[in-house]
Amino acid sequence: MLKKVPVSSVIMGMHIHELCGSWMDHPFWKSGFLLQDPHDLERLQASSVTEIWIDTSKGLDCVEGETPEEARERGEQVLHDIATQPVRENIADELRRAAKICERSKEAVASMFNEVRMGQMLNTEQTQRVVSEITQSVLRHPNALLSIVRVKQADEYTYMHSVAVSALMIALARQLGFEDDEVHEAGMAGLLHDVGKMAIDDGILNKPDSLTDNEFEQIKRHPEYGVRYLQKGSEPVSRAVLEACYSHHEKMDGSGYPRGLKGDQISLLSRMAAVCDVYDALTSDRPYKLGWGPSETVQRMAQWTGHFDPQIFQAFVRSVGIYPVGSLVRLKSGRLAVVIEQNEKSLLVPKVKVFFSTKSGLHIEREVVNLAAVHCSDAIAARESREDWDFKDLDELWREQ
Template identity: 55%
Template sequence: MLKKIPVTEVRLGMHIHGFCGAWIDHPFWRNRFVLKDTKDLGLIRESAVREVWINLQLGLDVERPADAGAVVYEVVAEVPLEAPPPPPEKTSYADEIKRAGRIVGKGKEAVISMFQEVRMGKAIEAEAAAPLVEEISNSVLRNPGALISLARLKTADDYTFMHSVAVCALMIALARQLKLTEAEVREAGMAGLLHDMGKAMIPPEILNKPGRLTDAEFDIIKGHPAEGHRLLEEGSGASATVKDVCLHHHEKVDGSGYPKALNGDTMSLFAKMGAVCDVYDAITSNRPYKAGWDPAESLQRMASWKGHFDPVVFQAFVKSLGIYPIGSLVRLESGKLGVVIEQNEQSLLKPRIKVFYSTKSRNYIPPLLVDLAKSAEKIAGREDAEKWGITDVNRFWVAETQ
């Protein structure tokens, strides 16, 4: 039996069954749990959520004085289904970036919690992550570039956790580019979020090793897809698609991948999608052993790896990000350098950029926003930041998010 109560009535020992509000508006990654900590009780009361559902069979009921009078609560067997909200409207990069930042931050905390629970021997409950996938999906629908670009910014220390959030977002954007149904889009997002759960079982000294791995250590790393698949099988809520991506995201269409040496004929569409998204985020991110590559450079390199990716899936992936993804350093025909800060839906070759460097004077210039769709300027090509002694490219497009 479920009962809806105001947060002022919540007490320790209650089983929280759901929050009456958006996932991003309450401080927990799970929607269902027994309330045991006074700190968590305080967080609930201080949050933007004003009411919660409690499960009377799994936890305590409301405690009221005998003389408090009759109070009417909504009591049901199941939480009533609300009419689905309309699809979120498209927004600008600037409008979405702050909300995306909150989602990325809370998403990282959720993945950290999932990893910790797995290491403690708890079974994975995939359905608990559904609200996070929904928030990421809605953010990508409002503006694909905002959350995807933010999720790429990660330190070597938080790479494993942020990588899961990033691949979730990339899978969602790619699924929409491939014209999959919204149900399949959510499946793709969940697969991206959980694809690396097997890494929770790898010793941190190997997972975060800054130097070259030994053959024995690499064999341990290569066991994470099968280990993750086992964890999902032993847990609950993970679909066959999610398990498939977890097991096969390191396969290649030429059959040289692992763990099953599948090829383009035997890999599923979702596994092919996972392979592309996983690699892109890995090579554009700072890792314990190397700095991330420029986004545009990464796409160019990936395009040259024959036999690695499915061509149709890869082309759709490029379209979902843009030929010059956000954060790419480009050179204009005028000789000025700029960083891509937003895509143009009408033309992949005409993004908005922030110009900040002159190759002629070899010096920084006052930053200037240039919309190539409304300018005579054209991109001559991508540029290598090291060539010009530029070490802080990210700060120019991240500053646009403040």
């Protein structure tokens, strides 16, 4: 939002949109920049310009009742945070890299899980390597790998699901402010949470129809089998990872399995794994059902009571977005679009690719629209359900960047 403020209120970290007054009085030849050099602020204060326009969607805003000293400190803190953040890669570059990481991780997980199935010990070193590679990608660009792992072929579901939950756990752990070693542990928990499924018959795991009571009882034993596998290794995984493997199907109201634990009785990593596991399962296409769109899934999960820890779920939404990459949305202009990139400052104005007009009922020329841009007059009007539209190539829209 554009806002006119007196120069006396300007602090570092504000985004200068335009300076008021004659251009001849301007201390800068440029406009539309983030104020991050103290010399620029001094030049502005020494000039004859008395007011400027700031863009509060791109930088800091004034806070009512704040003293000049408090405002100055706030500005410096934000600039410090920006300076110490890892450099974010271009999403198109990271998508290409993430596709390769995803392929390598999937193969590594397949061989690790199959070795476990054959009675061998878990290769802890290989597991650590896979988690480190996934972590690096998530740090370079949080949404690239998450977008790629959502799309799964039928025969690779269990392995890809493990990679996906690992990536989601890493992004969530970062959102929750975990230290680096704790982020790694969360990634390990995600990668290994379903290893016990290797003990379950494929016919039951991939059954398209609803399960019989007996079959469901067998599925419910996978946490127990998983813990047994993980305790076998010469370098057993940490207690927290074991706990997440055992308790990721527990629910906050005590209606989960295997122990029917409630609230805080469920470990933190288990509560995180519960959210990431369900989100990935619901958004994945299976041979017998099309996955829900990412945005719909977030919306529907938010309405369930008693399943997830509300604070963890909120942090999860902040990490994947209200309209995660791949979401189908309707814009106010009547155009349909797919979300292709999150906006770091606001989850409500992502970058989208428009491709269809609901007014004409026809496909239109694909165009990238940055809903956060100052000149952009369009906005998201509603999320759309993939089931209501017969678009076959929605995932291609964000992948073709």
